[in-house]
Amino acid sequence: MEISVNIKREGDYSYKIECEQGLRKKIRNKLKELAPGKKMFWICDWEVTKRWAKDFFWEDDEVIEWEAREDLKNLSSIEALARELVRRGADRTSLLVAVGGGVTGDVVGFLASVYMRGVPFVQVPTTLVAQVDSSIGGKTGVDLPEGKNLVGTFYQPLWVAIDPEFLVTLPERVFSQGMAEVIKTAWIGDPELIKLLEEGNDQAVKSRDLAVLENVVSRCARIKANIVMADERESGLRRVLNLGHTFGHAIEKVSGYSIPHGDAVAIGCVCAAHLGVLLKKVSDDVPVRMASLFSKYDLPVKIPKLFRFEDIMEALWADKKKTGQKLTFVIPLEPGQVELYTTRDFSLVEKTVLLNY
Numbered sequence: 001m002e003i004s005v006n007i008k009r010e011g012d013y014s015y016k017i018e019c020e021q022g023l024r025k026k027i028r029n030k031l032k033e034l035a036p037g038k039k040m041f042w043i044c045d046w047e048v049t050k051r052w053a054k055d056f057f058w059e060d061d062e063v064i065e066w067e068a069r070e071d072l073k074n075l076s077s078i079e080a081l082a083r084e085l086v087r088r089g090a091d092r093t094s095l096l097v098a099v100g101g102g103v104t105g106d107v108v109g110f111l112a113s114v115y116m117r118g119v120p121f122v123q124v125p126t127t128l129v130a131q132v133d134s135s136i137g138g139k140t141g142v143d144l145p146e147g148k149n150l151v152g153t154f155y156q157p158l159w160v161a162i163d164p165e166f167l168v169t170l171p172e173r174v175f176s177q178g179m180a181e182v183i184k185t186a187w188i189g190d191p192e193l194i195k196l197l198e199e200g201n202d203q204a205v206k207s208r209d210l211a212v213l214e215n216v217v218s219r220c221a222r223i224k225a226n227i228v229m230a231d232e233r234e235s236g237l238r239r240v241l242n243l244g245h246t247f248g249h250a251i252e253k254v255s256g257y258s259i260p261h262g263d264a265v266a267i268g269c270v271c272a273a274h275l276g277v278l279l280k281k282v283s284d285d286v287p288v289r290m291a292s293l294f295s296k297y298d299l300p301v302k303i304p305k306l307f308r309f310e311d312i313m314e315a316l317w318a319d320k321k322k323t324g325q326k327l328t329f330v331i332p333l334e335p336g337q338v339e340l341y342t343t344r345d346f347s348l349v350e351k352t353v354l355l356n357y
Contacts, residue, residue: 001218005136005225007156007232017136017225019162019218021210024055027124027161031095034159035120038095041085043108045100048126051169056099062088068103070257073142075151081111092116095158101127101174102134102261106149109140113155123157126166128178129262132185132220135160137228137238143257147318148249154233162221164213172298177262179205179297182220184243184269187290189223191335194293202296240338243330244269247353250315254307266299267356269332275352276331279341286332303356312353313346 001020007013031040042061045068057063064084066077085094096119098108105123112121125135141152167175186193193216197205204212224241231238248268252259273290276282291301303312319327327349328342343349 001214003218003222003225005156006229007138008229013138013156013232015157015159017160017162017221019131019164019214019221021163021165021214023161023163024052024124024165027056027097028058030159030161031097031122034122035095038093038120039090040095040097041088041090042097042099043081043104043111045104045126048100048166052126052166062090064088066104068100068107070103070143070261073103073107074144075142077107078111078114078142081107082115085111085115090115090119092119094119096121097124098122098135099124099126100130101125102130105130105135106140106152107142109138109155109157110142110152113140113153118155120158121155123160125160125162127170128167128175128217129181130178131162131164131167131217132178133181133224133241135162136221136224138232147253147315148257156232160221162217164210164217167213168208168210173260175208176298177260180244180262180265180269180294180299182216183290183293183297184265185220185223185241187269187332187335188240188243188338189226189336190219193219194335198293198296206297239328239340240330242328243332243338244272246316246319246327246329247271249319250312251303251307253315253318254311255304259304263300266294267301267303270294270301271303271352271356272329273332274355275329275341275348276333276339278348278351279331281331281339281341282333286334290332301356303353305357309350309353309357313350316346316349 003017042063046065096112098105123135125131138154138156140155141149144150244265248264251264270291273287325344326342331339331341
């Protein structure tokens with residue numbers, strides 16, 4: 001399946017997302033068409049290289065392997081990778097190819113946006129979370145000790161190449177992390193997919209049925225692409241994609257990023273549903289239904305009790321999406337419907353956190 005992402009601003013920032021089983025074997029020829037004459041520098045999660053290198057690289061390729069961990073998603077890694085590119089002769093006519101999960105895509109995208117004041121890059125997402133979310137839309141960035149993604153850019157890729165076959169070799173826990181973003185995205189824009197995940201396709205998804213995965217991934221990618229096209233810079237509609245992320249980022253931060261992003265998003269979505277109940281915008285069955293769905297895919301739905309309430313509230317106040325003294329949450333209504341809620345009154349937010357321990 002091919003999805004067009006047509007960015008509405010001056011200049012050519014539009015690109016294609018392709019989702020197809022076996023696409024990884026066609027990437028090299030496609031890149032020669034998209035960027036003729038450019039020297040390619042592949043920046044890869046070493047775990048991906050170990051399993052899939054034979055499908056990508058030739059002997060004379062410039063391949064930079066790195067260990068893609070959340071605690072290495074920082075400015076030091078950007079400097080190290082940039083210096084390696086200089087050492088290998090990368091210039092402003094070069095092309096960077098990000099091969100890996102969300103951390104790799106975020107880091108390489110940011111690197112591409114600032115190296116030589118900007119070089120083109122391609123996303124080859126190999127995890128579920130990257131395929132349905134982080135590789136699409138041009139958000140790049142790295143973390144600071146004060147919080148996630150506090151330094152970054154909006155920088156659109158030249159192409160996004162999604163091969164569902166990468167998902168077959170993902171560890172169970174990594175696959176579950178991606179399901180958090182699948183459920184989040186489906187709740188925002190595809191109620192029929194929510195029904196399928198609840199009732200029809202859960203076993204096929206968990207057993208990595210490739211036809212089912214291709215359908216799930218492409219549907220989520222289309223939702224994300226449509227939202228990005230309407231609001232590239234997150235000034236309005238795109239903020240709905242933060243469902244679960246305001247609470248989730250705070251949980252990640254207080255854990256020292258030991259809690260994976262998908263787990264935090266799942267907990268955060270359930271928290272947002274409970275906040276909706278307290279606001280009388282959501283019926284009592286919504287957080288129950290949401291928690292049941294996340295649990296079906298082996299995701300947590302409660303804040304671990306080992307974290308202090310005060311630390312979570314402090315992390316919420318430090319969220320990068322805060323405007324002045326106001327913080328915005330995305331409230332999940334019925335599947336296919338969400339609503340933004342902005343507040344400076346933290347009393348209901350505090351009750352929500354306490355309810356979700």
